[in-house]
Amino acid sequence: MTIDKETVDKIAHLARLELAEDEKQEMIKDMSRILDFMAKLNEVDTSGVEPLVYMTDEKNVLREDVIKQTITTHEALSNAPKHDENHFLVAKVIEK
Known part of the structure; x- marks a missing residue:
């Protein structure tokens, strides 16, 4: 999955965040690094490892x-x- 401006805009909207254009560029970089790290973790062989x-x-x-x-x-x-x-x-705070 690639992170682009539209993805950041959608996530920012869902999180109710307002990001400036430079913040969006930083967010694209950060989220891409997170996804790259997750892809690296998916390469690890975890067969035979009990869930923690x-x-x-x-x-x-x-x-x-x-x-x-x-x-x-x-x-x-x-x-x-x-x-x-x-x-x-x-x-009284609750009306019946």
Whole structure:
């Protein structure tokens, strides 16, 4: 696949980018280099190579949830601009 100005224009439109003419020329060069690199990777013999699912064999170590500090409802609501006795009051954002 060759990268030309029309291809760059289409990709820039899809990505909602505005590119100057000199930027388009640079983009043509960069994208061509990327495609050349991908073509080079396609030359590598990967038969017999298992697909890589994880980058490491390490297991994710999760910590237990521990309550370190609690605050009362009154303390939580003390800095709220609008609240009633037990709840934060916010503007309605979803119409039914």
